[in-house]
Amino acid sequence: MSDYPPQDGRRHEPLPEPHPDWHVIESVPEYETGWFVAGYDRVEQPDGTEKRYYWAELPTAVVITAVTDDHVLFVEQYRPTIRHEQLELPAGVVEAGESATAAAERELEEETGFCADSLSVLEEVWVATGVLRHKRAYVFAEGLTPTQQDLDDSEFLTPRAVPADEALPTARSRPLNEATLQGLTLADEEGLL
Structure with a gap:
């Protein structure tokens, strides 16, 4: 130590x-x-x-609200910590020397197989400040081009596209995590969905 x-x-x-x-x-x-x-x-x-x-x-993380053809890209994955499958926004860790937008670009391509032309930070927040030292950046991505998914060895997820006007209701109809709710809400408040 x-x-x-x-x-x-x-x-x-x-x-x-x-x-x-x-x-x-x-x-x-x-x-x-x-x-x-x-x-x-x-x-x-x-x-x-x-x-x-x-x-x-915890490491700083990014959560990406990515929109293409009036659809929001999600990833569906099983979360062993809560023993349930979740529909979530793509997300990941910001590596050493990486900006939030660079991390979002990398994670989006790895998890969904899409590359973004435009990425912007919607908000940076401290999470659960009563017990965590964890910062999260919410990034909006658009101008998406299909590439190839490149999952880490520990990632077992499936990309899903949901119509933008149904994204928030769809996410809320399932077990929902706070990062997905916040990312969608921030994008919606900015008129991006």
């Missing part, structure tokens, strides 16, 4: 300096998997008391 924070590109950008009224006495990683790190910060609170704040740190 001497090389914390991890330098393998799996971590989001460095955390900002703590607020002066919230002095971090120590930051202790207790568990590292290569996919996430978990630990705690021992913090002096504004009233002078100390408390441990536990966290799990």
Whole structure:
């Protein structure tokens, strides 16, 4: 654990300096998997008391709302963590030195077999800030051209195209994850669906 924070590109950008009224006495990683790190910060609170704040740190991710011919591209995949199949927007990890749009372009092509002419960040958000150190960028992609799907060894998913005006109701009719809901909602609010 001497090389914390991890330098393998799996971590989001460095955390900002703590607020002066919230002095971090120590930051202790207790568990590292290569996919996430978990630990705690021992913090002096504004009233002078100390408390441990536990966290799990995940890599920065992108979620892509990709539209082609008035359809939104989804991927259908089984999620062992919840033991259920999900219809989700394509998504993935931002690698070291990669921008959100470059990661979105790579992940979109790998997962769906489509390349985008235009990608733009709709929003960047911190996720579940009570326990996670995880940043997510929502990217909109358009001008899609078919290429070839190139799945990772651990990806077992099928691309699905849903008419844009049915995308949100279709996603909400199944077990839904927050990343898909947020990505569709952001695109819809921008008038992109």
